[in-house]
Amino acid sequence: GQEYAVTPWEVKGKVDYLRLAKEFGVQLLTEDDLNLLKDLTSGDVHYLIRRGFFYAHRGFREILNRAKLGESWALYNGRGPSGDLHVGHLVPWILTKWFVDKFNVQYFFELTDDEKFLVREGYTLEETNRLAYDNALSLIALGFTPDKLHIIVDSDDIKYLYKIAVKVAKKLTLSTVKNTFGFTDSNNIGAAFFPAIEIAVAFLPTELFGKETPVLIPTAIDQDPYFRLARDVAESLNYPKPATLYSKFLPGLTGEDKMSASNPDSALYVNDDEREVRRKIMNAFTGGQPTVELQRRLGGNPDSCPVYKYHMLIDENDEAVKKIYDDCRGGRLLCGECKLMLYDKVKSFLSRHRELRERARDKVNDYRVSVKF
Ligand code: SF4
Structure with missing residues (x-):
């Protein structure tokens, strides 16, 4: 082992x-x-x-x-x-x-x-x-x-x-x-x-x-x-x-078992702007084949693909995630398309998240244990 x-x-x-x-x-x-x-x-x-x-x-x-x-x-x-x-x-x-x-x-x-x-x-x-x-x-x-x-x-x-x-x-x-x-x-x-x-x-x-x-x-x-x-x-x-x-x-986007602090490209930070997020996702390691032709013919391997794992982690919709899995395996989905789908999901999550973070700014104290007990 x-x-x-x-x-x-x-x-x-x-x-x-x-x-x-x-x-x-x-x-x-x-x-x-x-x-x-x-x-x-x-x-x-x-x-x-x-x-x-x-x-x-x-x-x-x-x-x-x-x-x-x-x-x-x-x-x-x-x-x-x-x-x-x-x-x-x-x-x-x-x-x-x-x-x-x-x-x-x-x-x-x-x-x-x-x-x-x-x-x-x-x-x-x-x-x-x-x-x-x-x-x-x-x-x-x-x-x-x-x-x-x-x-x-x-x-x-x-x-x-x-x-x-x-x-x-x-x-x-x-x-x-x-x-x-x-x-x-x-x-x-x-x-x-x-x-x-x-x-x-x-x-x-x-x-x-x-x-x-x-x-x-x-x-x-x-x-x-x-x-x-x-x-x-x-x-x-x-x-x-x-x-x-x-x-x-959490798998690192660059293919490690775990996101690593020493490799900023392996993780998506809450403060990354959209260009950074897009660049990191588009450069991510995948379980895809080396060429489009092979991908179409043999299908990819979502089980060893961090892009797929991210879809699994952030998309609640079971059917959408299963479709990615099946389409990848069946050669119907190319890694570039799959990454763009992930980027769209992360982008909308993060823009909403950043807005909600700002709204939380003047409320933090309400959540502290010391104001309640
Ligand atoms: Fe990974 Fe998606 Fe490529 Fe399949 S199609 S190997 S899930 S990036």
Whole structure:
């Protein structure tokens, strides 16, 4: 098999998702899970789950059972703020929005300006803090209302987390943190403490609501180490175990397994103008044949094509996506046409998104945990 290494900060090589799930010891979503989800949502399972982009989990079934019984639960995920938010970063939030709407639950979102400052060279804390509020605009732009979405900016809202974080920290040894996250003696001590803060948010709803409220965390599978630890420490701290729902990585447009920060052409940034978006999509790697003639005769390979994966990620219309798949395979669709179709979709999504971001600008404070609890 191929070599790969996955920690929350590093993703390399070809990813075998089944093997990755096995190595992390997480469960795959089953037909049964999907059927239960279908029952609970009147048949309308979100396309990101149906299409297998979210594919693995820890304890998802327990959350669904709670939902069935009308018991309390909440949603949690977050982001390390940065200046290069890309369209892919919005994907787990789009699914989370669906959960909020379908199940009428509260959503806690952590912006880890502290961690970004601690682990990335070249950022001041003032910058990561400013970027936290900037990134929040894209989240709010997806249509959340302030009664459901509660934003925590770590360095500003630490009072909500600190008491929980110190309890968590006491349960985590330095060697556990080193083994889990690959820290060495040259990492700063802030980076070593940070997992306690990220884990603390998983227990915050239980504290705030004064009753057992486990969280469901929709996130990319490389975040599993944090939440495995969170599940490990939960019981001894008398908190419910958090559950997770894991996605695959967003493919890079240039053909990598994952969009990479070091190759700006591999991702579509929220701030890219239309010309940039068009250029990146038109230059994207595809699963197409080297010539038009061969494409017509043999068809392309959508399964290994990032352009197809983008259609799958952003187009809700199953029939439209299936048609692309079939037309590609059957040689009826050429890559140039297919890319233009994708460009049209991304262009209209982004222009609407940027407009909604601007509208969110003077409302950010309404969403902060500190104005509500
Ligand atoms: Fe990919 Fe579209 Fe070309 Fe098929 S037609 S290989 S899906 S770009």
